[in-house]
Amino acid sequence: xxxxxxxxxxxxxxxxxxxxxxxxxxxxxxxxxxxxxxxxxxxxxxxxxxxxxxxxxxxxxxxxxxxxxxxxxxxxxxxxxxxxxxxxxxxxxxxxxxxxxxxxxxxxxxxxxxxxxxxxxxxxxxxxxxxxxxxxxxxxxxxxxxxxxxxxxxxxxxxxxxxxxxxxxxxxxxxxxxxxxxxxxxxxxxxxxxxxxxxxxxxxxxx
Amino acid sequence: xxxxxxxxxxxxxxxxxxxxxxxxxxxxxxxxxxxxxxxxxxxxxxxxxxxxxxxxxxxxxxxxxxxxxxxxxxxxxxxxxxxxxxxxxxxxxxxxxxxxxxxxxxxxxxxxxxxxxxxxxxxxxxxxxxxxxxxxxxxxxxxxxxxxxxxxxxxxxxxxxxxxxxxxxxxxxxxxxxxxxxxxxxxxxxxxxxxxxxxxxxxxxxxxxxxxxxxxxxxxxxxxxxxxxxxxxxxxxxxxxxxxxxxxxxxxxxxxxxxxxxxxxxxxxxxxxxxxxxx
Numbered sequence: 001x002x003x004x005x006x007x008x009x010x011x012x013x014x015x016x017x018x019x020x021x022x023x024x025x026x027x028x029x030x031x032x033x034x035x036x037x038x039x040x041x042x043x044x045x046x047x048x049x050x051x052x053x054x055x056x057x058x059x060x061x062x063x064x065x066x067x068x069x070x071x072x073x074x075x076x077x078x079x080x081x082x083x084x085x086x087x088x089x090x091x092x093x094x095x096x097x098x099x100x101x102x103x104x105x106x107x108x109x110x111x112x113x114x115x116x117x118x119x120x121x122x123x124x125x126x127x128x129x130x131x132x133x134x135x136x137x138x139x140x141x142x143x144x145x146x147x148x149x150x151x152x153x154x155x156x157x158x159x160x161x162x163x164x165x166x167x168x169x170x171x172x173x174x175x176x177x178x179x180x181x182x183x184x185x186x187x188x189x190x191x192x193x194x195x196x197x198x199x200x201x202x203x204x205x206x207x
Numbered sequence: 208x209x210x211x212x213x214x215x216x217x218x219x220x221x222x223x224x225x226x227x228x229x230x231x232x233x234x235x236x237x238x239x240x241x242x243x244x245x246x247x248x249x250x251x252x253x254x255x256x257x258x259x260x261x262x263x264x265x266x267x268x269x270x271x272x273x274x275x276x277x278x279x280x281x282x283x284x285x286x287x288x289x290x291x292x293x294x295x296x297x298x299x300x301x302x303x304x305x306x307x308x309x310x311x312x313x314x315x316x317x318x319x320x321x322x323x324x325x326x327x328x329x330x331x332x333x334x335x336x337x338x339x340x341x342x343x344x345x346x347x348x349x350x351x352x353x354x355x356x357x358x359x360x361x362x363x364x365x366x367x368x369x370x371x372x373x374x375x376x377x378x379x380x381x382x383x384x385x386x387x388x389x390x391x392x393x394x395x396x397x398x399x400x401x402x403x404x405x406x407x408x409x410x411x412x413x414x415x416x417x418x419x420x421x422x423x424x425x426x427x428x429x430x431x432x433x434x435x436x437x438x439x440x441x442x443x444x445x446x447x448x449x450x451x452x453x454x455x456x457x458x459x460x461x462x463x464x465x466x467x468x469x470x471x472x473x474x475x476x477x478x479x480x481x482x483x484x485x486x
Binding site: 109115193 | 228232233236305335393410422431450459462
């Protein structure tokens with residue numbers, strides 16, 4: 001029974017949200033407010049559980065070191081007062097220091113050196129040629145924009161201009177590919193919702 | 208004033224387009240059309256790497272999504288888990304999204320009993336750890352990050368962790384994520400432990416991961432719902448993704464047609480304007 005009510009409500013809210021595509025209505029706004037309320041409530045409960053499971057429970061078990069992150073966490077809220085807002089800088093500095101310290105280790109090799117190495121390829125097949133030309137021309141587009149926009153002395157477009165244009169074309173292909181993936185993702189979401197709507201709420205299709 | 212066809216195709220009412228998209232995506236769900244499904248090399252590579260693992264190998268699987276992304280990633284996670292379990296691999300799920308552990312729980316409740324998988328011996332679920340990149344980087348010192356499982360049971364009491372020293376004992380890391388898990392794993396764990404990484408994730412993050420695939424830091428990619436369907440075909444275990452592929456293909460065809468139509472209209476209109484101005 002509870003599941004049926006849940007399914008019905010879910011279907012109802014789904015339709016009201018999609019109704020926005022036709023026109024913004026009172027029902028849509030009603031659903032929007034409910035959603036924001038639920039999301040805020042969920043975030044608070046989840047946040048509380050995180051604090052409880054990862055700090056309060058271990059503290060109750062005698063792990064006194066947990067007082068440090070708990071105090072730092074509380075100090076973050078000092079930001080809301082004018083008088084004590086400076087206190088929030090200490091935990092922020094600590095967090096940024098830890099994040100920088102942990103993430104910089106190895107990041108240069110993995111995100112930079114290996115990526116460059118992957119583009120140093122023998123030009124013995126089309127894939128490699130496209131990869132090398134695309135990388136070099138895209139870099140040239142950003143590094144040599146002033147040169148790329150200049151014309152040669154005889155009025156014709158310069159070599160750098162051609163390379164720069166190739167770089168721009170390469171980026172357009174990459175953006176097009178990203179757009180394709182976004183379309184693919186959004187269609188998947190629509191399909192999942194339609195599968196739910198027409199298999200559970202209005203059983204027209206079998207799952 | 209009468210509008211030219213070039214102007215008309217560029218200004219179709221968006222409500223008409225939405226309605227058509229709904230109908231075109233819905234029809235194949237009601238009556239499948241049987242579009243062919245091509246297996247991409249990335250998915251095939253991902254499948255082959257997992258399929259080559261010997262029975263009993265330890266796989267770590269990150270669960271980095273919540274209900275907002277489950278339309279794409281949940282079918283992938285099910286397809287991967289079915290394959291792991293059919294091969295007798297040991298699996299440790301580690302949620303990297305606060306909503307991730309409920310999907311790991313769903314695997315425990317729905318899928319594990321079908322394959323006779325016993326919790327603690329054949330698979331385990333670790334608790335969610337906040338932090339993103341620093342949390343994944345901290346996995347390098349495994350027991351400083353995780354001491355208990357999601358239920359609060361000490362890891363030392365779970366048989367799956369018998370003799371487990373740390374990430375150096377992991378045979379493969381896989382992901383089901385809408386976030387940057389794969390990136391963090393490739394940057395912080397792969398260089399230290401040389402663990403192969405197979406990525407499953409939302410289609411939108413795939414262009415970002417392309418360079419990591421090219422450099423070999425990531426071994427295979429399962430991209431979006433289409434990747435999940437391909438994986439189901441390869442593992443010969445059909446699931447919910449295959450049923451959605453006709454709708455996906457029909458939707459893509461429709462959108463591609465709209466893009467072409469819009470461009471044809473744009474160029475035709477530009478040409479007409481130039482002709483009018485005598486350029």
